[in-house]
Amino acid sequence: MTKTALAHDICVCGAGPAGLAAALAVAAKGLAVTVLGQALPGAATTAAEPDTRTTAILGDGVTLLENISVWGALAGVSAPIAAIRVIDDRGGLLTAPEVLFQAGELDLPAFGYNVPNSALRAALLAAAERHPRITLVATEGVVQIVAGADNVTLKTTENTSFATRLLIAADGRSSLAPRAAGIAMRTWTYDQFAIAASFGHSAAHDGISTELHRRPGPLTTVPLPDGADGARSGLVWVETPDEARRLMALDDEAFGGVLQRRLKGLLGDLRGVGRRATFPLGGAMATSVASHRIVLAGEAGHVLPPIGAQGLNLGLRDAAAIADAVAGCADGDPGGPDVMGTYARARASDLVSREIGIDLLNRSLLVDFLPVQAMRGLGLHALANSRTLRRAAMRAGLRGPGEVPTLMRRLAKTAGDVR
Ligand SMILES: Cc1cc2nc3c(=O)[nH]c(=O)nc-3n(C[C@H](O)[C@H](O)[C@H](O)COP(=O)(O)OP(=O)(O)OC[C@H]3O[C@@H](n4cnc5c(N)ncnc54)[C@H](O)[C@@H]3O)c2cc1C
Numbered sequence: 242m243t244k245t246a247l248a249h250d251i252c253v254c255g256a257g258p259a260g261l262a263a264a265l266a267v268a269a270k271g272l273a274v275t276v277l278g279q280a281l282p283g284a285a286t287t288a289a290e291p292d293t294r295t296t297a298i299l300g301d302g303v304t305l306l307e308n309i310s311v312w313g314a315l316a317g318v319s320a321p322i323a324a325i326r327v328i329d330d331r332g333g334l335l336t337a338p339e340v341l342f343q344a345g346e347l348d349l350p351a352f353g354y355n356v357p358n359s360a361l362r363a364a365l366l367a368a369a370e371r372h373p374r375i376t377l378v379a380t381e382g383v384v385q386i387v388a389g390a391d392n393v394t395l396k397t398t399e400n401t402s403f404a405t406r407l408l409i410a411a412d413g414r415s416s417l418a419p420r421a422a423g424i425a426m427r428t429w430t431y432d433q434f435a436i437a438a439s440f441g442h443s444a445a446h447d448g449i450s451t452e453l454h455r456r457p458g459p460l461t462t463v464p465l466p467d468g469a470d471g472a473r474s475g476l477v478w479v480e481t482p483d484e485a486r487r488l489m490a491l492d493d494e495a496f497g498g499v500l501q502r503r504l505k506g507l508l509g510d511l512r513g514v515g516r517r518a519t520f521p522l523g524g525a526m527a528t529s530v531a532s533h534r535i536v537l538a539g540e541a542g543h544v545l546p547p548i549g550a551q552g553l554n555l556g557l558r559d560a561a562a563i564a565d566a567v568a569g570c571a572d573g574d575p576g577g578p579d580v581m582g583t584y585a586r587a588r589a590s591d592l593v594s595r596e597i598g599i600d601l602l603n604r605s606l607l608v609d610f611l612p613v614q615a616m617r618g619l620g621l622h623a624l625a626n627s628r629t630l631r632r633a634a635m636r637a638g639l640r641g642p643g644e645v646p647t648l649m650r651r652l653a654k655t656a657g658d659v660r
Pocket of ligand 1: 297
């Protein structure tokens with residue numbers, strides 16, 4: 242028999258980073274919110290494997306984490322990203338010059354910080370657990386979402402049913418919410434896998450993240466704080482699926498040897514390769530992020546390949562925009578037309594521009610068509626030679642177009658501040 246829980250004003254489905262950030266952002270605006278999520282305290286089963294990834298949280302994302310009282314737990318385990326070096330390593334006819342984007346050119350100490358995903362989720366969860374306006378409900382999963390005129394109803398595997406006036410769907414790339422809201426998703430795949438890990442190295446990274454643009458995809462190293470054995474970096478290595486499988490089958494030492502050769506000595510001798518995991522790369526974009534009392538946040542609404550480190554940064558901007566929409570709601574209904582319209586307008590141009598930019602950049606590595614490579618090379622030449630262009634590109638990478646959500650604003654000028 243279905244148990245019916247109390248009606249709620251605002252529910253979040255999904256306790257990943259986007260969902261927890263959205264819950265904390267809404268609660269920071271003084272509103273109560275219920276989170277239905279997997280692997281929460283009290284759950285029958287916990288998350289299977291620890292996340293090997295690190296996430297580069299850029300610009301205003303750090304400010305949001307500060308404003309929702311999460312950053313304090315992360316500052317010590319995160320490393321500042323002071324510069325991003327892009328190296329054309331396609332080995333084709335037209336090799337572009339190296340481009341160095343330095344946060345100092347925007348008068349910033351850093352573009353943002355690289356945070357281990359496991360620490361990020363733990364810090365978000367701890368902040369949500371201690372927040373008086375957040376209720377966490379552990380479930381094996383939400384299995385049904387039905388949007389009605391006055392409520393959205395969610396049913397869990399435990400056969401409990403929840404009614405909410407606003408559903409913030411943050412249940413990842415297989416979310417049930419777009420269909421329930423009548424929102425179409427465009428999806429696509431790339432013939433690429435990403436290998437994510439962290440590793441130690443003998444040369445200092447100096448706060449520089451390096452992106453090697455290779456034919457199968459980017460190989461990116463991102464600074465981490467020093468470990469007991471010295472300097473460490475996070476790794477996102479994009480390869481063809483076959484090559485990724487081959488690399489995954491190698492033992493740590495052999496894998497480190499191949500990586501060291503690919504990095505051409507940039508980080509010295511490698512050691513201490515941590516646990517590796519692979520992620521098949523694809524993309525998805527909702528045709529709208531708000532409909533029928535449901536708003537989409539994080540990968541429930543958009544999935545992008547890791548080049549440019551935009552994925553969760555977009556999810557954090559979703560979280561901050563939802564908080565503004567519900568806090569400013571004119572008609573008193575958190576799932577009403579006012580909130581739906583405000584959120585959809587706030588997110589539209591950011592999402593469209595990121596989708597186009599990131600997809601083009603990723604695909605431009607995959608094709609050998611000479612005019613495409615000439616365009617890519619010209620773009621990198623222009624960036625290498627023009628401070629104005631570099632500054633414009635850096636600003637665009639750090640912040641979405643349009644108004645900055647209130648929880649992403651700060652008064653003092655520090656790492657999260659982009660002018
Ligand atoms: C290799 C790699 C590197 C990346 N690096 C970066 C980076 O440097 N910077 C950046 O900004 N982004 C990066 N990204 C993207 C970033 O990792 C994702 O955007 C982010 O993890 C998505 O968070 P999310 O909360 O939307 O989804 P998820 O992390 O997938 O969370 C979804 C949550 O919903 C829960 N859930 C799912 N189904 C249900 C259900 N039916 N009922 C209840 N709960 C459910 C899941 O348990 C999970 O907790 C990277 C991605 C990859 C693959």
